[in-house]
Amino acid sequence: MTSETLVEISDLNFAYDDKRAILKGVNMTMKRGQLIAIMGGSGSGKTTLLKLIGGAAKPSSGYIKVSGQIIHALGHNALYAMRRKMGKLFQFGGLFTDLSVFDNVAFQMREHTDLPESMIRDLVLMKLHAVGLRGAHHLMPAELSGGMARRVALARSIALDPMLMLFDEPFTGLDPISLSVIGSLIRRLTDDLGMTSIIVTHDVQETLSIVDYVYLISNGVIAAHGSPDEMKSSEKPFVHQFIHGEVDGPVPFHYPAQAYRQDLGLEDIFV
Amino acid sequence: MSKHIISAIQGVGHRTLEGIRRLGRATLYFLLVLWKSGTSLKRFGLVVRELYYFGVLSLIIIVVSGLFVGMVLGLQGYETLQKYGSETAVGTMVALSLVRELGPVVAALLFASSAGSAMTVEIGLMKATEQLAAMDMMAVDPVARVVAPRFWAGVISMPLLAAIFSVMGVFGGYLVAVVFIGVDDGSFWSQMQSNVDFRVDILNGFIKSCFFGIAVSAIAVFEGHDSLPTAEGVSVATTRTVVTSSLVILGLDFILTAFMFRGL
Numbered sequence: 001m002t003s004e005t006l007v008e009i010s011d012l013n014f015a016y017d018d019k020r021a022i023l024k025g026v027n028m029t030m031k032r033g034q035l036i037a038i039m040g041g042s043g044s045g046k047t048t049l050l051k052l053i054g055g056a057a058k059p060s061s062g063y064i065k066v067s068g069q070i071i072h073a074l075g076h077n078a079l080y081a082m083r084r085k086m087g088k089l090f091q092f093g094g095l096f097t098d099l100s101v102f103d104n105v106a107f108q109m110r111e112h113t114d115l116p117e118s119m120i121r122d123l124v125l126m127k128l129h130a131v132g133l134r135g136a137h138h139l140m141p142a143e144l145s146g147g148m149a150r151r152v153a154l155a156r157s158i159a160l161d162p163m164l165m166l167f168d169e170p171f172t173g174l175d176p177i178s179l180s181v182i183g184s185l186i187r188r189l190t191d192d193l194g195m196t197s198i199i200v201t202h203d204v205q206e207t208l209s210i211v212d213y214v215y216l217i218s219n220g221v222i223a224a225h226g227s228p229d230e231m232k233s234s235e236k237p238f239v240h241q242f243i244h245g246e247v248d249g250p251v252p253f254h255y256p257a258q259a260y261r262q263d264l265g266l267e268d269i270f271v
Numbered sequence: 272m273s274k275h276i277i278s279a280i281q282g283v284g285h286r287t288l289e290g291i292r293r294l295g296r297a298t299l300y301f302l303l304v305l306w307k308s309g310t311s312l313k314r315f316g317l318v319v320r321e322l323y324y325f326g327v328l329s330l331i332i333i334v335v336s337g338l339f340v341g342m343v344l345g346l347q348g349y350e351t352l353q354k355y356g357s358e359t360a361v362g363t364m365v366a367l368s369l370v371r372e373l374g375p376v377v378a379a380l381l382f383a384s385s386a387g388s389a390m391t392v393e394i395g396l397m398k399a400t401e402q403l404a405a406m407d408m409m410a411v412d413p414v415a416r417v418v419a420p421r422f423w424a425g426v427i428s429m430p431l432l433a434a435i436f437s438v439m440g441v442f443g444g445y446l447v448a449v450v451f452i453g454v455d456d457g458s459f460w461s462q463m464q465s466n467v468d469f470r471v472d473i474l475n476g477f478i479k480s481c482f483f484g485i486a487v488s489a490i491a492v493f494e495g496h497d498s499l500p501t502a503e504g505v506s507v508a509t510t511r512t513v514v515t516s517s518l519v520i521l522g523l524d525f526i527l528t529a530f531m532f533r534g535l
Contacts (some may be wrong), residue, residue: 054408080410094405111411153405225522 087157147178326428341443365444372436383516394495429484
């Protein structure tokens with residue numbers, strides 16, 4: 001692992017409109033070869049942050065630099081050149097349903113390289129072997145289980161050996177075995193390919209067991225950050241509630257509402 | 272009361288503005304598709320694949336509809352023309368009705384409801400299941416790779432399907448008028464040959480179907496890409512494709528007919 005910074009996020013603000021600020025003054029630094037988790041509850045802004053890093057949205061202010069280049073200042077061609085060095089695993093895979101497993105993994109190679117078909121075949125089988133699905137190369141996406149589809153999507157996203165991998169909720173909807181398989185694959189591929197990986201997730205246990213560093217986001221701001229051990233032992237109320245999955249705490253169980261008695265019309269009776 | 276009137280007027284204004292915005296977005300999207308069509312020309316195999324799905328697979332409905340429309344035209348035409356002793360002109364009537372109007376228009380309406388809606392659903396579902404976003408993240412432009420080939424396949428398919436519809440219609444008219452009713456075979460074909468003009472009738476019909484092909488395909492791909500990424504969003508977009516395409520086909524047909532056959 002080198003100490004060179006690959007992703008730098010500085011004073012990042014993002015809002016869909018004037019009323020809804022999604023991210024507020026976010027600062028992050030991610031080094032090459034690191035596996036970083038961005039965690040937080042639903043609607044905390046973590047998926048939006050992943051879109052911003054991939055250049056799929058533009059910040060309201062602040063900047064994101066990837067490999068020294070401000071991602072949202074890039075033109076169409078420069079952004080596509082940058083994305084060739086990135087990979088993204090979508091929440092439900094995003095596999096092309098009209099292509100077989102083999103053709104899905106070969107897609108980027110055929111689009112972006114002039115490699116002969118025999119070499120593409122070998123590379124695809126190697127990528128599929130890395131995720132344990134070499135024998136499933138002839139299947140169509142509709143024939144795969146959720147966990148297998150996620151692994152094929154992972155093989156497809158590393159097809160061109162990216163320097164930066166983005167994982168959007170990679171553990172959602174998986175059984176415990178598939179979840180562990182995906183978790184260990186993310187860790188192993190990050191180390192083997194020497195890439196930087198960013199996982200957006202709210203799965204605490206699996207994530208803390210594989211990542212190097214954690215950012216915890218709440219309401220669009222970074223509530224805490226540190227190593228997995230620091231997060232586990234943190235006494236900050238929000239971090240404690242999130243990591244241990246407590247029902248009540250700084251994030252209240254009840255959505256804000258007027259007094260219960262008032263809602264039930266009891267005050268008028270007992271006054 | 273006045274509140275209701277003001278709110279009704281506001282509603283009309285809001286819908287009008289939204290309609291104009293959509294029209295603007297659709298126009299820009301159409302220009303974008305044209306701009307990104309280079310890939311379709313360079314890799315024509317992508318278009319050929321879509322030609323199969325949207326053209327070849329629409330053949331059955333076009334062939335059967337054309338045959339039956341022609342048979343009905345032959346029957347109705349014969350019933351009317353025989354009153355004036357001109358039943359031998361039934362071939363001319365069937366052919367002119369088909370190549371000028373019914374061929375391009377009915378084939379386009381059928382194309383909009385079968386291939387057009389399929390195009391919208393396919394692109395809409397690709398958007399809803401993050402396939403387009405995944406492609407974009409892989410530095411492959413979804414408009415160039417997915418949308419433009421489908422658009423051009425629709426544009427190429429439409430005039431061919433309209434021609435097949437007209438041919439089947441003429442054959443249907445022949446079956447009813449000549450084979451079943453007994454109109455003179457030679458008169459049927461010779462009158463048709465002498466009264467149907469290649470440039471005025473056939474070429475204008477072909478041009479019409481090209482316009483319809485562009486309109487239906489442009490609407491179908493726009494509605495698919497513009498749909499909300501949900502089951503309901505795709506369903507609404509599909510309905511919009513069929514309704515908008517049908518209205519545009521009928522409107523365009525009137526305008527084109529006025530220019531072509533009335534010399535406006």
